[in-house]
Amino acid sequence: MRPQLSIPLSLLTLAITASFSSIAQASSVDNLPSSQSYTGLMFIPNAQVIDHGDFNLSFHQGVPYNSSIASLDDWFFAAGVFKGLEAGGRIVTNTYDCNGYFDTHCGIRDLSASFKYQLPFVYNYTGINLAVGIQDLGGEANNFDTRYIVADKTFDNLNLRLSAGYGQSNLAFGIMDGPFGGAEWQPLPFMQVIGEYDASKFNANAKLFTPEGLLPYGIQLSIDYELYTGHKNSDQSVWGINAAVPLLGYKTNKRQHLSVDNQQHLQHAINQQLDSHKNSNLQSLMAALKNDGFINLQLGKRDGKLVIALENRRYNHNPIDGVGVALGLIAANTSTKTFADFATTAKLKEEDKQHVELIMLTNGIPMMTINGNMSDYRQFLLTGDHNPSLSFNSYNAKNQFNQTQWLTQKENNGFGRSQIILSPELAHRTATEYGFFDYSLALGTNLYTPLWQGAALDIRHTLPIDESDDFKAGEIWGNSAYDNEIDRIFLHQAFKLPQNIMTQFSGGYMYGSYWGGMNETNWFSPEGKHSLGFKVSQFSHKDKDQSFNKKEDKGVRLAHYLYSQPEWNWQLELQGGEFWQGDQGIKATSSHWLGDARLSASYLTSKAQGSNDYENFLSLSISFPLTPWRDMKPGYIQVRGIDQFTYTLQTRVGADGHNNINTGLGGSNDLQHNLTRQYQGQNRLTKAYFDANIQHLRNAYIRYIKNVEM
Template identity: 60%
Template sequence: MVRADALGIIASKASDGAFSDLAKLIKKSNGKANIQQKQEQNVELILLTNGLPMFAVNTETQCYREFIQSDIPCKQLSFNTISAKPNFDQTTWLYQTMNSGFGRSQVILSPALNHRTATEYGFFDYSLALAANLYTPLWQGSAVDLRYMVPIDNSDDFDQGGLWHQQAFENKLDRALLHQAFKLPQNIITQFSGGYMMGGYWGGINETQWYSPQGDHMLGFEASKFISKDEYDARERKIADKQSVLANYTYSLPEYNWQLGLQAGEYFQGDVGARVTSSHWLGDTKLSINYLTSKAKGSSEYEDFVAVSIAIPLTPWRDMKPNYAQVRGIDQFVYSLQTRVGESHNNLNSGLGASSDLQHNIVRQYENRGRLSPAYFKANTQRLRNAYIKYVKVTVE
């Protein structure tokens, strides 16, 4: 859970003395001391992601201390996303210490796997690489995103001249993007991304998402256009542009750790269709099953597929201390298997249902993989306590 230990640290360190000192600062600043000792000591914690205020937690320190010490439910604990930005923007600082994120790069290391499983050509064919992603914040909501692929190993069918050689990973820079995100009123966030992608295309993407006040409902939109840097491929075939125009909706039931996703529109290969996804969370691991129906460009018939996938974080619970360079693992590594349904054959999917699926998209970069909502935190308050206890344990050890 994103910085769930922070609230416990604040509550454990805040005391009558701290609030008394704060009252003196306020009185010195404006001649009025509006903090009363021995009464409620309210705090608001605002989560910033890449400088954007995304989430606010309000509580009373004594109430929250009792919660983390004795597991007594704290009734004075509330969460919201709508007021995070206006409250942060309207804050009057008596004392401010901030570490600028400018230039503080993250080096994100992860495996990359392209595979063909249980086909008529073999039980398991694969191309394995190390993905080294450099993510560098610039200013509020902006970042440079570079990824270099280093091939590690592959099966024979991914060798030169092999059946899947065209899909084998190459030793090269396959992504160079500039992202700019904006937090808008009424729980709307939008991100523009442009540059070099997929190892050979130039273009741009816009993602826009709206979340209901409690986070149960999410509506989103994606529009992209990418043009190949080469006009023809190795077989002298003209390379088509890639574009997408997609709408999506997600319904979340965090008390059951379940989400239902609906997506429809034009996908990257020019096919038109829809996808339904049911996801279940086990901690930070997500298990999903989805059904895709899509009609290829120039075709009159829809093709149907069912896929199952698992998405797991490949990074320690507590990353290394942020500095000008922070090395960490990826927030989620996805392994999936897909098969055709409703057909007498099971020919491989030729790219239907593909979208931009950026690593640093809104859902993953700013919304904690779609779980940064009041409804999720209300249903998982015990994880707040557990995160602080785990933080204390790791710190002491």
């Protein structure tokens, strides 16, 4: 037991008194993490949430557990998923390598999910923020289960925020089990003093942090330390460190203002590029597109307008980046003189003489058309103060391509131009009875070679780099460790069918020992907000003696519905049927795009093969590109990183008396080069997405100028 203060004076009272006498310059009170699974004070929450687009990682010591403030490590990661909502995962552990099944001294090792939502509109009418939240959602062993409602009010002229709420919890000492309240006082731009009543006792701590905007890339660091606690049975002073980082590409659809002094050089470079259109011609246009690495280039005409077909393999974070760069290059290299060779031009009105249609290809297949007037688009690139008159269409791209009179042969033909895609491959088990983090890490080298239209050869090799003890041969997860082998060989053939239907047939070898084939088929509505599809596969297992083992045959039979709301950067997918392990069930996934990073939460209910009972799981995942924004220029060999690397944590929920590890339920044997990733840009190559992200087009061109001119 640690000695307590002789005078049980709560720093809550001190903070409030001092704040009223403060003459510090008024400023907002920063939103910082508590020592639990939410934004807040020390043990209690406030009504604030993580800023939309920020990712937080925290480490704390000192957790209310088993009738004490226990000496436990607390890892917490969370993000501002959309405005008003923060979601995260938490790991509380006593040991890191100890096997809890054989060693009784391992202590707790708990993985859980948490959510907090700030209710909209309340502040507009009352000046008070109101939030509801849940900590340690689901599961059988709800050691830290907490549910709460909390309100707060910020007094900017006093640098003070007051919070009060009511909670229900099973935390030690009755923390958060009843009414609670507290104050956050920020006398300096880098310091807060906190006082709180946690529904049981008074506590106080101090927080030091970097002021917003001090560190590059919007990063904010903070530390906190307990100054006082009324809980007598306290084995550990509560302290922690935290990092908040804006996720990759979050501001890619925000208008960029170029009038600031340090942007003048960039503004000049953009003006210079766009002014070059006055002396442009078709040859200079083709040269500009070819020099930047666009492939399968063709120029043609239809209905008196210039038609340009091309394929992007250089800008792999998001398909809209390739479109934005291509449109910028076209705007910088077209004028009325560019169309001098078109006999029909004379019949057009002057304002129509710079009308261009861009057809975006993927592996030679027309996927989307973009129509616009380049004179209007140049003005948009210069100022960004209006929406250009662009129209997007993925429904008729193939027909538009076929109806075009092509005036040039295909340049930079994509046939045989191979991509070598390097990426980390990570198999892991997190916060299990076997260890805090067990893993098998490998380097994946994927050779992807396009052949004829829609066809490609796909070969991947894995090279083991490192693995934890439990992934070694003969251990619990030894069979899931990566081997030094070619683990995938596939031939893909994709087709674009009428009514915006895409289908791909794939045949070959995967997972080191399975031979077979699959078909994926997707349909998108004209706007792109709705999608239906299915996936069917069947694979036979080949044993080490090269004989096929029918008992190990696997496959999937899954249907899905996808709803996309690009204005909210949100997608909801419902998937059901038979999964890879033979289990049958339903999976719902809510995905939230923060620029080019994606946060997803999935709920799975599935019945294992031969079982009568359904099992339920909650998963949280983050996906982000691991490759430069502007990749190597695609020659006959192009080396690049992966467009989306995904890390997932899963916990069992609603279990009946156990918290056993998931043994593969809900798997769907996804390929890297499936329809969603290879052809549909993670379901973002749609009219609805482009209509909602017009500024992203301009920002992509501005970023291109920075890369080539600055």
